[in-house]
Amino acid sequence: MYPIDMYKGSAEAGELAENLKELFSPESVAVVGASRHPGKIGYTILRNIIEYGYKGKIYPINPKADEILGLKAYPSVLDVPDKIDMAIIAVPVKIVPKVAEDCGKKGVKVLVVITSGFGEVGNIEAEQELIKIAREYGMRILGPNIFGLAYTPARLNATFGPKDIREGNIAFITQSGALGIALMGWTVMEEIGLSALISIGNMIDIDVIEVSKYLADDPHTRVITIYLEGLKPGTGKKFMEIMKEVTRKKPVIIIKAGRSRRGAAAAASHTGSLAGMDHVYNAAFKQTGILRAKTVEEMFDWARAFANQPVPKGERTIIITNGGGVGVLATDAAEEYGVNLITPSIELKDRFHRIMPWFGSPKNPVDLTGQAGVENYIKALEVAFESPEIDNIVVLYCRTAILDPRELAKGLVDTIKLYKGSGKPVVVGMVGGLDTFEAMKILNKNGVPAYPSPERAVSSLAAMIRYSRYLQKI
Ligand code: COA
Numbered sequence: 001m002y003p004i005d006m007y008k009g010s011a012e013a014g015e016l017a018e019n020l021k022e023l024f025s026p027e028s029v030a031v032v033g034a035s036r037h038p039g040k041i042g043y044t045i046l047r048n049i050i051e052y053g054y055k056g057k058i059y060p061i062n063p064k065a066d067e068i069l070g071l072k073a074y075p076s077v078l079d080v081p082d083k084i085d086m087a088i089i090a091v092p093v094k095i096v097p098k099v100a101e102d103c104g105k106k107g108v109k110v111l112v113v114i115t116s117g118f119g120e121v122g123n124i125e126a127e128q129e130l131i132k133i134a135r136e137y138g139m140r141i142l143g144p145n146i147f148g149l150a151y152t153p154a155r156l157n158a159t160f161g162p163k164d165i166r167e168g169n170i171a172f173i174t175q176s177g178a179l180g181i182a183l184m185g186w187t188v189m190e191e192i193g194l195s196a197l198i199s200i201g202n203m204i205d206i207d208v209i210e211v212s213k214y215l216a217d218d219p220h221t222r223v224i225t226i227y228l229e230g231l232k233p234g235t236g237k238k239f240m241e242i243m244k245e246v247t248r249k250k251p252v253i254i255i256k257a258g259r260s261r262r263g264a265a266a267a268a269s270h271t272g273s274l275a276g277m278d279h280v281y282n283a284a285f286k287q288t289g290i291l292r293a294k295t296v297e298e299m300f301d302w303a304r305a306f307a308n309q310p311v312p313k314g315e316r317t318i319i320i321t322n323g324g325g326v327g328v329l330a331t332d333a334a335e336e337y338g339v340n341l342i343t344p345s346i347e348l349k350d351r352f353h354r355i356m357p358w359f360g361s362p363k364n365p366v367d368l369t370g371q372a373g374v375e376n377y378i379k380a381l382e383v384a385f386e387s388p389e390i391d392n393i394v395v396l397y398c399r400t401a402i403l404d405p406r407e408l409a410k411g412l413v414d415t416i417k418l419y420k421g422s423g424k425p426v427v428v429g430m431v432g433g434l435d436t437f438e439a440m441k442i443l444n445k446n447g448v449p450a451y452p453s454p455e456r457a458v459s460s461l462a463a464m465i466r467y468s469r470y471l472q473k474i
Contacts, residue, residue, distance in 0.1 A: 020110075020140070020206065020210065020211070020214045022085045022086055022109040022110045022140075023086065023110050023112075023140065023142060023149070023206070023214075024149075024151040024154065024156075024196065024214070024218070025151065025153075025154045025156075026056060026085035026086035026109070026110070026154075026156070027056045027057070027083075027085050028056050028057035028058070028059065028082060028083060028084050028085050028086070029049060029054070029056060029057070029058055029059070029084070029085065029086045029087070029088060029156075029158065030058075030059040030060075030061050030074075030077050030080065030084045030086070030087045030088070030103075030108070031045055031046045031049065031058070031059070031060050031061060031087075031088045031090065031158075032061040032077065032087055032088065032089045032090065032091060032099050032103075033061070033062065033089060033090035033091035033095075033099075033114075034046040034060035034061060034062050034065075034068050034069075034073065034090070035062065035068075035090075036062065036064070036065050036068055041090050041114060041160045042062075042090035042091075043068070043069075044160040045088055045090060045114070045148060045158055045159065045160050046058070046060055046068060046069055046071075047069055047163070048157040048158065048159060048160070048161075048163050049156065049157060049158055050069055050070075050071070051157075051163050052150075052155055052156070052157035052163055052164075052165070053155040054154070054155050054156050054157070054158075055154075055155060056085075056154075056156075057082060058071055059071070059074060059077070059080050059084060060072075060073040060074070061073065061074050061075070061076060061077055061080075061087075062074075062075075063075040063076070076102050077099075077102050077103050077106045077108065078102050078105060078106055080106070083107060084103070084106055084107070084108050085108070085109050085110065086108065086109065086110050086111075086112060086158075087099075087103045087108045087110075087111050087112070088112040088114065088148065088158050089103075089111055089112065089113045089114060089115060089144075090114040090115065090160075091115065092115065092117070093115050093116070093117035093118065093123070093126055096113065096115055096126070096130060096144075097126075097129050097130065097133060100130055100133045100134065100139075101133055103137075103139065104133055104134070104136060104137025104139055105137070107137075108137075108139055109139060109140065110139060110140045110141070110142065111134065111139055111140070111141045111142070111143075112142045112143060112146070112148060112149060112158060113130070113141060113142065113143035113144035113145075113146065113201075114143065114144070114145075114146055114147065114148060114160070115143075115144050115145070116144070116145045117145075118130075118144045118145055118202055118204070119145075119202045119204065120145050120201075120202055127144070127202065127204050130144070130204065131204055131205065134205060140205055140206055141204055141205035141206060142198070142199075142200065142201075142205075142206050143199070143200070143201045143202060143204070144201055144202055144204065145177070145201035145202045146177055146199035146200065146201035146202075147159050147160055147161055147177040147178075147180055147181050147199045148160060148161075148199055149196070149197060149198045149199060150165050150194070150196065150197040150198075151195070151196045151197075152165055152167040152168070152193075152194060152195055152196070152220075153167075153195065153220045159181070159184070159197070159199070160181075161180070161181040161184040161185075162181075162184050162185050162188070164188055165184060165187075165188070165194055165197065166187060166188050166191065166192065166193045166194060167193050167194070167195075168192065168193015168194055168195060168307060169193065169195050169220060169221055169222040169223070169307050169308075170192060170193060170194050170195060170221070170222070170223050170225060170300075170303045170304075170306075170307050171194070171195050171196040171197075171198070171215045171218070171221040171223070171224045171225065172187075172194055172196070172197050172198070172225045172226075172227075173196075173198045173200060173208055173211050173212065173215075173224065173225070173226045173227070174197075174198070174199055174200065174226070174227040175200055175201070175203075175208070175226075175227055175228055175229045175230075176227055176229070176257075177199050177201065179227060179296075180197065180199050180227070183296065184197065187300070190300065190444075191441055191444035191445055192300055192303070192304060192444075193307065195215075195218065195220040195221040195222075196215060196218070196220075196221060198211055203232055207231075207232060207235065208226060208228060208231070209231075209235060209238055209239050209242045209243070210242075212224055212226070212242065212243065212246050212252065213242050213245070213246060215246075215250075216245065216246040216249040216250060217249070221250065222250060222306060222307050222308075223250055223251045223252075223253065223303045223306040223307055224246070224250060224251070224252045224253070225252075225253045225254075225255075225299050225300065225303045226252065226253070226254045226255070227254075227255050227257065227296070227299075228254050228255070228256050228257070229256075229257050229258055230258065236284070239284065239288075240284060240287065240288055243288040243289075243290060244287075244288045244289070247288055247289035247290060247467075247470070248289075248471070248474065250306075251291060251306050251311075251467045252288075252289075252290045252291065253290070253291045253292075253293050253299050253302050253303055253306075253463070254285060254290050254291070254292055254293070254299075255292075255293045255294070255295065255296060255298075255299045256278070256281050256285070256292060258278070259278050264277075264278070289467070289470040289471075289474070291463050291466060291467060293463075297456075298459065301449075301451060301456050301459065301460045302459070302460050302463040302464075304444065304449045304460065305425065305427055305449040305460040305461065305463065305464055306463075306464060306467075307447075307449075308447035308448070308449065309425035309426065309427070309447075309449060309464065310423045310424070310425055311425070311464060311467060311468050311471070312391055312392050312424075312425055312461075312464050312465050312468045313391055313423050313424075313468070314391035314392075314468075315339070315340040315391060315392075315465055316340060316342045316389060316390055316391045316392070317334065317339050317340055317341055317342065317390070317391065317392040317393070317394060317461065318341070318342060318344070318364055318365075318366060318384050318387075318390045318392070318393055318394070319331065319334075319341065319364060319365035319366065319394045319396060320365070320366045320368065320377065320380045320381065320384065320393065320394070320395050320396065321365050321366065321367055321368065321395075321396035321397070321398075322367070322368045322369060322370055322372040322376075322377075322396070322397055322398060322400065322403070323367075323370065323396065323397075323398035323431075324365075324367055325398070326396045326397075326398055326429065326431060326454045327365030327367055327396060327454075328365075329453075329454045329455060330365065330394060330396055330429065330454035330455070330457070330458050331365060333454060333455040333458035333459065333462075334394075334458050334462075337458060337459055337462030338462060338465070338466075339392075339458055339461060339462050339465060341364050341365075342364055342389055342390065343363075343364060344362065344363065344364055344366075344389060345389060348362075348383070348387055348389055349362040349363065350362070351383045351387070352366050352380060352383055355376060355379035355380055355383060356368045356369065356372070356376055356380070357369050357371050357372070357376075360372075365396070366380055366384075368380060370398070370400050370402075371402065372400075372403065373402065373403055374403065374407050374408050374411040375411075377395065377397075377408060377411060377412065378411050378412075378414075378415050381393065381395070381412070381415045381416070381419075381426075382415065382419075384424075385415075385419040385422050385424060390424065391424060392424060392425050392426075392461055392464075392465070393424055393425070393426045393427075394426075394427055394428075394429065394454075394457055394458060394461060395412060395426060395427070395428045395429070396428070396429045396430070396431075396454050396457070397428070397429070397430045397431070397432070397436070397439075398430075398431050398432065399430075399431065399432025399433060399435070399436050404435065405430060405432055405435055405436045405438070405439035406435055406438055406439045406442060408439060409439035409440070409442040409443045409448075409450075410442065412426075412428065412443065412448060413442065413443060413446040413448055416448055417446075425461065425464055426448060426449075427449050427450075427451070427457040427458075427460050427461045428440075428443055428448060428449065428450040428451065428457060429450075429451050429452075429453055429454040429455075429456065429457030429458070430450060430451070430452060431452065431453065431454070436452075437452070440452065
């Protein structure tokens with residue numbers, strides 16, 4: 001394992017240089033190892049930085065090239081005439097110390113080290129050497145062994161993943177590079193908007209705790225999601241202290257891999273982190289108000305809800321549906337996840353009854369019946385928003401021949417916008433075919449979290465309620 005003093009050094013530096021501004025919003029970046037050859041990592045990173053629209057200065061560094069992708073290339077960072085805030089390093093491990101030394105001399109603030117072949121394969125000496133150089137010159141290090149980072153408000157995509165990243169307010173920190181890259185494309189397809197995407201790899205300096213702390217104060221981030229395999233030894237106490245502060249400011253959702261015994265062993269050999277002790281992580285998450293998701297899908301389901309909806313002010317929840325079956329499934333899910341479904345008062349039932357076919361049900365779930373049109377949904381939503389008996393709203397829809405889900409989606413978006421000031425979160429569950437999928441896209445694009453099943457909608461609301469309970473408790 002790692003020598004303890006290395007972590008001491010790293011933690012101290014973390015406390016000294018808490019501001020990671022240059023990591024997220026550098027004014028200039030150099031890509032060291034910017035390759036001339038399409039398909040290579042250094043080439044792809046440079047191309048992504050240019051094509052995603054980074055507005056700062058970009059310097060390709062490659063001793064064998066004069067120009068790459070239309071930009072003047074320099075043999076070394078020391079040849080660049082201007083200052084460099086961030087250097088992205090994509091050269092083989094053997095060359096990294098020399099490059100880092102040059103960066104130090106140049107006054108670079110932060111190194112983003114893409115290169116593999118460090119601690120994850122037992123090459124601790126290389127990590128120690130890199131840390132030593134960074135300390136000497138006061139540089140920070142992200143990585144090594146990462147796919148880079150992106151920060152959409154700065155139009156910075158310094159990764160070798162896909163070029164396009166959908167802008168939004170969900171930050172995603174990942175200890176797994178490959179999973180992170182895979183999820184970049186998936187989030188675009190799923191209409192999940194990201195503020196930041198950070199690959200943290202071996203965490204020899206900047207770690208998940210420090211990045212979370214920075215993002216807690218980032219105005220462009222509303223919710224922090226983390227794929228975590230384990231913390232570095234000796235950072236448990238720091239994790240508890242800082243994450244308590246972070247969750248006071250915004251929700252944190254973690255998917256902690258390595259839950260099983262064999263999974264923990266796999267995680268240990270993947271990032272060399274302290275996996276295992278799952279119950280300890282569970283207790284730590286509970287104490288710090290972190291929401292623990294079991295799957296990637298669940299993590300982003302919950303994050304989607306937090307990203308655009310207000311944190312619930314209370315627990316009293318109503319379900320509005322056009323299908324009895326999905327209403328029952330949502331009711332089961334509500335019980336399972338601890339969501340309190342209200343029993344509407346006679347007055348409230350009367351109001352619901354007036355806006356539905358006579359054979360509908362004004363109880364909870366409010367069943368508008370298969371005959372419901374957009375108008376019925378809008379009126380039911382208005383009743384729910386205006387009722388002092390209700391804190392949270394779940395809208396469900398089953399595809400019927402008489403109600404085009406896309407029309408419903410537009411109606412819901414408009415009504416929910418009108419009631420934005422109500423402080424009541426709304427989640428939507430929809431079941432149907434291709435046009436229903438399109439309707440969910442409309443909803444998600446417009447900040448209304450929509451899911452392809454009643455259970456996922458209820459589970460997301462439940463996560464918000466748990467977070468709200470935690471905030472009230474503290
Ligand atoms: N400064 C700047 N550039 C230099 C250099 C120096 N001192 N010395 C060499 N270069 C150039 C090379 O000439 C090359 O450019 P070219 O293709 O135009 O000739 C470029 O830097 C890259 O060097 P190369 O030797 O071709 O390395 P590579 O691209 O095959 O591999 C890494 C470099 C970093 C990609 C590789 O070592 C690595 O670590 N890969 C794994 C990365 C990874 O998976 N990270 C974790 C993801 S989760």
